[in-house]
Amino acid sequence: MRTTKLPKWLLLLAAALAFPAEAQPLKIGAPQPMTGPDAPFGDKFKKAYALAVEEINGAGGVNGRMLEVVIEDHQAKNALAATIAEKLITQEKVLVLTGGRASGQAMEIASVAQRLKTPYLVDHPSADMITTKGFEWVFRNNPTGSIYPSAFNSFISEYPSAMPRSAAVVYDNTLFGKTIAASAMKFLKSKNVPIVGDEAYPVNTLDFKGIMTKVKGTNPDYLLLVAVATTDAILLTRHAKEMGIAPRAFVGFGGGFGVADYASQLGPLAQNVFSSAAWSGNPNDPRTKAFYDKFHARYGIWPHEHEVEGYAAIYIIADAMKRAKLTGNLDADRDAIRKALAATDMTTVFGKVKFGNWTGPTGDPFTNQNIYSPEHSVLAQWRDGQLLNVWPKAFAETSVVFPEPGFKQ
């Protein structure tokens, strides 16, 4: 048989023609609040996504193709979030959606994603409703609001004499606040803890002194505070302490209690306040530590919940894309990625990820909710301006300070 030697350029041309998709980036759409009062959060996600994409692309991309995150501004408005999700799906032709930030916007994005058959990986929004509607195109990595208090629940159950003798709960009148408060109170009631205070306040209340005066009158053993907004978290704590409330423990639920601003603005008033959040980082894990240091080196700020969630989301998506067979047909690819997401079984900086259908603390069935979510809930405590994990013991960085020093029996 005679073999013909083909000129090199012909071979290269053939190669280029045979793999035209090589230049096509893999697009991920991310609606985030980039302007307006929620903008600081959108910025966190932007930084996190950028770092993840840089790392993945630097290591050769996903099966040779580069990732690209397209962020669009929804200004914390539900209708805009829906508009943008549609735009990302139909105009930008993204393969996957992530982001959303606040639950109201996430609900719209989930609704659009489900209808337009595009996978949506929820990274931060916490309303249980997003994954209890049976949407097979929507996946969530982070814990829901009702799961948030898990670590706190286990702490009071397992730590010696930590079970509250009474509890006052002050929470904001939002989806977030109500869900968490309801979940926490449900657990406390199941342990026969009297709820001596149940105060819902409107978001961005200027003055909590009135509420705190009332709460002081009930002399609670534990004071549980829920705040979606950082400002509320700060003022709640400040006014509670100003009014002289002195429980055995202050416990904060919500992003506002876990951000650096909280400690920097409150100074010594933040000392020993517990913060129950979706993640404070498992410091015993070398990957987490590496991420922490790299993020700090790159951006000059320490990452918390939001940054980690965004970073992990990109990695989860990349993992799914790697396993999915992408043919270039948009609809088929989106479905392939959906199937790949459903088969996810990996560990990210955020924690272990596997999506499943199970029943949550509210009694509603979850679809595609991370089955490890209850483990992701962590109880941390502020010490000298640093937020350190204290419970569960496996993730603890330091020992618990409890009860509050100076607590009078």
Place this chain on the structure above:
Amino acid sequence: MSRTAAIGWAAGVAALAVLPFAVRNVFLLHVVILVFMWTVLGAAWNVLGGFAGQVSFGHAALFGIGAYTTIILFLKAGVAPWWGILAGGVAAAVGSVPVGLICFRLRGPYFSLATLAVAELAKLVALNWEWLTNGPVGFLITTLPPLSLFGHPVDWEAKAPFYALAALLMLVALGSTAWLSRSRLGAFLVAIREDEDAAEAVGIDTVRAKVLTLALSGFLAGLGGGFYAFYFRYVDPDAVLNIGLSMEMVFIAMVGGLGTVAGPFIGAVFLTTIGEAVREHFQVGHLIFYGLFMMIVIRFLPEGIWGRARLAWARGRTGARRHGAA
């Protein structure tokens, strides 16, 4: 109706019918639907603010009543959304009557402040009366009822049915405004707007006129709210009852042209295009431009874009000045 107006209407309806076939881009159709929805809302405000001269800062409350009525009727009573939207309009109109009876005792800026308070109270109710509104959790429509028109099942994932509905609502809104401008009630409103005391002196029942107008305004706003619930499928207090919505309605009506029929449409087009453009290309909030344009319009273009255009055209045509009342 004058010949020009008739031609205008015919051309408009023809354009509406052709558009969805000419525009294939799904996202662009979505923007067009938004423009239609905002036109309805702007027209709603215009009826009260432009024709009757009563500046309300609380129209979001009427929008919210429409949205909640539609979605609650569908999710709790299985009432199909297209009837629900109508019910939303009626509910908002009915709800506006006690508000009007209370607030219309006040004049000018006092009225405006009162509407502000009423709207904020409405939001508080929506947030806290969970038995009715589900509180901050809100309502989500996951599946829409099947419907067949002319033997074809309607595809709710396509834009066409919503486009048709939005266009219909817009025609209703603009049509009502046109009717109002030519009716006796409309004439009363002009009188009230110019000098309420004189109108009273002439024997016009100003309270009745204002309440009827508010009811119409509420009806239209409620229709808009019902459409929002149907199209966006998720209603929570912050999305449908916030003061930003009220201000946007004012803005559309003012920039388009108070007291004109086409004004709200022009205003809606303007607002939506500027909003999208700014959002995309500038990392600046579009609200800066809303505020700026509001100020510019009041200072230099109090008749609004359309109002000024009509004045210029009228002046060009006949060489005489005409009052831009209807």
Place this chain on the structure above:
Amino acid sequence: METLVQSLVSGLLTGSLYAMIGIGLTVVFGVMRIINLAHGEMVMLGMFAAYFSQKLWGIDPFVSVLAWAPLMFLFGMLLYRTLLRKVVPGGELNTLLYTAGLSLLVANLALFAWTGDYRTINLPYGLTPMRPFGIAVPAALAIGFALAVAITGALWAFLNRTDMGRAIRATSQNREAAVLMGVDVERVAVVTFGLGTALAGAAGVLLAPSLYLYPTVGELLVVKSFVIVVLGGLGSVPGAIAGGLLLGVVESLGAVYVSATYKDGLGYVIFLLVLLYRPAGLFGVGKS
């Protein structure tokens, strides 16, 4: 009993600062019949002024207020001269809408310039409250209260003892008569607007250490200030003081004895009732 007293004290302290915001608004209305929806933004600017002067130059807000108040006065005059003067003749409603636009503009420019990050001013002596008779009195609020009283006193003296002050009161009572008496009402208008802005800005500076700062805080404050001004009677300075204190106490007691959820609603309901049945204010001294 302690709860009641604590509630009253907190309410009065906060109310005094609300009152200052209200005085600025009412004075402007009394003289010029302008309902300035951008008033809340003036307070916001004052808050940020206090924040930056503390952050960048280390000046305590209670000291910097002495500089910021006159600056805000000049700023207000400038604002009136350049932006408002031509619009005012267009009528009350036009001006209302115009100031609504201005409010949107200023708040969003601030949002753009300073981002939505929440900031607080931390005063080292403000951390632990004073506890006279076991009632918690936050230091920053107490000092703010004292200064607010001082500034109001100075305003009182100005309005009653100086020529310009009398001119302002005259124009407020009866504009035509004032013109006939030879008062330069245009000049009075400019000065009054400056005054209103200065009071708002000063209130912002004094409030900043007790609250937190974000560019859209004006939205919340402006509604409160309208409630105050209507309660006390539009145009009446003593009315605004009483209204501010009253609102502070009502909100405080409301949060404790009624419910935190509805405490804002309480304010709105009272507002509507007063508008309907006592439009001249609770003390009947307001103008329609």
